[in-house]
Amino acid sequence: xMLDTSFTSSASLHDGxxxxxxxxxYREIRRNIVLGVHAPGEKLRVExxxxxxxxxxxTLREALALLVSDSLVVAQGQRGFTVAPxxxxxxxDLSYVRSLVxxxxxxxxxxxxxxxxxxxxxxSFHRLSLAEERLGARTAEVYEExxxxxxxxxxxxxxxxxxxxxxxxxxTLHLQAERYRKLSxxxxxxxxxxxxxxxxxxxxxxxxxxxxxxxxxxKHVRRPVDVILRSNLLGTPNADKAA
Amino acid sequence: xMLDTSFTSSASLHDGxxxxxxxxxYREIRRNIVLGVHAPGEKLRVExxxxxxxxxxxTLREALALLVSDSLVVAQGQRGFTVAPxxxxxxxDLSYVRSLVxxxxxxxxxxxxxxxxxxxxxxSFHRLSLAEERLGARTAEVYEExxxxxxxxxxxxxxxxxxxxxxxxxxTLHLQAERYRKLSxxxxxxxxxxxxxxxxxxxxxxxxxxxxxxxxxxKHVRRPVDVILRSNLLGTPNADKAA
DNA sequence: TTACAAAAAAATCTCGAGAATTTATCGGCT
DNA sequence: AGCCGATAAATTCTCGAGATTTTTTTGTAA
Numbered sequence: 001x002m003l004d005t006s007f008t009s010s011a012s013l014h015d016g017x018x019x020x021x022x023x024x025x026y027r028e029i030r031r032n033i034v035l036g037v038h039a040p041g042e043k044l045r046v047e048x049x050x051x052x053x054x055x056x057x058x059t060l061r062e063a064l065a066l067l068v069s070d071s072l073v074v075a076q077g078q079r080g081f082t083v084a085p086x087x088x089x090x091x092x093d094l095s096y097v098r099s100l101v102x103x104x105x106x107x108x109x110x111x112x113x114x115x116x117x118x119x120x121x122x123x124s125f126h127r128l129s130l131a132e133e134r135l136g137a138r139t140a141e142v143y144e145e146x147x148x149x150x151x152x153x154x155x156x157x158x159x160x161x162x163x164x165x166x167x168x169x170x171x172t173l174h175l176q177a178e179r180y181r182k183l184s185x186x187x188x189x190x191x192x193x194x195x196x197x198x199x200x201x202x203x204x205x206x207x208x209x210x211x212x213x214x215x216x217x218x219k220h221v222r223r224p225v226d227v228i229l230r231s232n233l234l235g236t237p238n239a240d241k242a243a
Numbered sequence: 244x245m246l247d248t249s250f251t252s253s254a255s256l257h258d259g260x261x262x263x264x265x266x267x268x269y270r271e272i273r274r275n276i277v278l279g280v281h282a283p284g285e286k287l288r289v290e291x292x293x294x295x296x297x298x299x300x301x302t303l304r305e306a307l308a309l310l311v312s313d314s315l316v317v318a319q320g321q322r323g324f325t326v327a328p329x330x331x332x333x334x335x336d337l338s339y340v341r342s343l344v345x346x347x348x349x350x351x352x353x354x355x356x357x358x359x360x361x362x363x364x365x366x367s368f369h370r371l372s373l374a375e376e377r378l379g380a381r382t383a384e385v386y387e388e389x390x391x392x393x394x395x396x397x398x399x400x401x402x403x404x405x406x407x408x409x410x411x412x413x414x415t416l417h418l419q420a421e422r423y424r425k426l427s428x429x430x431x432x433x434x435x436x437x438x439x440x441x442x443x444x445x446x447x448x449x450x451x452x453x454x455x456x457x458x459x460x461x462k463h464v465r466r467p468v469d470v471i472l473r474s475n476l477l478g479t480p481n482a483d484k485a486a
Numbered sequence: 487t488t489a490c491a492a493a494a495a496a497a498t499c500t501c502g503a504g505a506a507t508t509t510a511t512c513g514g515c516t
Numbered sequence: 517a518g519c520c521g522a523t524a525a526a527t528t529c530t531c532g533a534g535a536t537t538t539t540t541t542t543g544t545a546a
Binding site for chain 3 (some may be wrong): 020021022055056057058059062078079080
Binding site for chain 4 (some may be wrong): 019045046047057058061077078079080
């Protein structure tokens with residue numbers, strides 16, 4: 001059958017076998033959740049989605065189950081599936097855990113990384129920079145390509161970490177942050193700042209300066225929190241507390 | 244229908260709705276994987292398992308998908324499901340990540356924990372101690388009850404941590420370690436030592452001595468590694484290196 | 487004897503329909 | 517008017533059979 005998935009270079013989670021309908025549906029739904037087509041908190045009714053994604057209920061349920069393991073969908077027995085809600089609290093929590101995991105992974109990567117690792121890092125940074133220059137276009141395709149290369153850059157950064165678990169965990173958390181990142185990009189898109197941060201990351205990494213690197217990385221991870229808090233996107237529950 | 248699951252007090256993952264067949268199958272299979280009924284690396288053929296667990300293929304597939312998110316089962320598209328392999332490397336990796344997560348969660352718990360938290364901790368420790376005294380019996384029921392209370396104890400320890408994600412992550416990792424813990428219990432079961440460690444954990448926690456607590460906890464988490472390495476359980480790949 | 491290729495068997499993946507449960511609607515009562 | 521229970525609709529959960537793919541077996545040739 002071989003559906004055209006147009007996912008030739010996607011180095012994403014749960015890959016290795018993009019040939020099943022489950023996998024295809026999984027990716028498509030995940031993409032639509034990240035893009036906001038399926039809003040946070042929205043109920044994902046199997047009966048409706050099966051027509052949208054042109055698969056049977058069983059297939060769809062399995063795809064949704066995969067999304068549950070990514071924490072992008074929540075399932076409550078006998079009451080169906082729901083898009084994972086977004087909130088300031090969740091973003092805080094996510095950023096906190098990300099910071100913990102990402103920083104530790106980077107430290108390990110710095111210890112074990114050799115020449116090939118540096119090569120991968122520089123290479124992915126270069127490709128990311130190229131995508132950054134095209135961000136002015138503001139089309140969905142361009143943004144998604146940037147997002148993909150951003151993922152690959154951060155993956156390369158920790159790729160010398162000796163712990164497969166930590167690497168996988170980092171990837172999952174990175175994916176969860178994507179929705180928030182996209183939200184924060186709506187407000188103050190300062191690609192220049194982001195580029196500078198990435199540049200600093202590379203520099204400190206190549207200089208093997210772990211403490212400086214972690215410092216920048218922490219700020220980098222927390223950036224969406226600050227942006228979203230400041231712009232008051234997302235209903236801040238205690239926004240009226242200032243009164 | 245309401246099958247008798249005999250899981251009355253199980254405070255486990257993916258709970259909240261144990262009323263579906265998927266959930267029931269999920270728990271049963273998980274239990275059998277942890278108990279070693281389904282050996283590491285073993286292929287989980289849906290056609291065979293559907294008779295064993297008396298559910299249809301679709302239901303079984305969904306239950307297996309849930310186990311994939313627990314990292315107890317690995318799925319490779321178009322080639323079915325397999326019990327996650329066990330190895331010294333994996334144990335090292337798991338213990339490393341567990342140590343990272345568990346220690347951070349405990350530190351947070353120590354910061355935020357109040358009187359109710361101390362109450363939960365003392366209470367769960369007491370119940371765990373009671374179960375420890377019965378461990379001489381060496382029956383499966385007694386061991387499983389101990390394992391359950393051990394889980395609850397460690398959960399209570401981090402229960403004041405403000406990060407839901409970190410708490411859930413800890414629980415997942417704890418579950419993954421269960422197979423190795425059971426294996427290490429086969430060799431040198433020194434319940435007295437384990438009890439002492441738990442006692443120290445409680446003492447340092449109540450004394451709010453974070454550094455000491457983390458120190459003990461790290462040793463505690465790494466214990467199975469030492470035991471399994473020493474007894475040479477699991478095929479140590481370079482065991483013949485000593486020759 | 488070993489290697490290679492085609493056929494057979496087994497297993498997975500996929501589907502649509504039926505049973506059980508939850509949610510919404512409507513009528514009656516205080 | 518507002519609340520509560522019964523009926524109806526919608527949705528989820530579950531199943532077994534059929535289509536694809538993978539694995540094993542078998543036969544043939546070098």
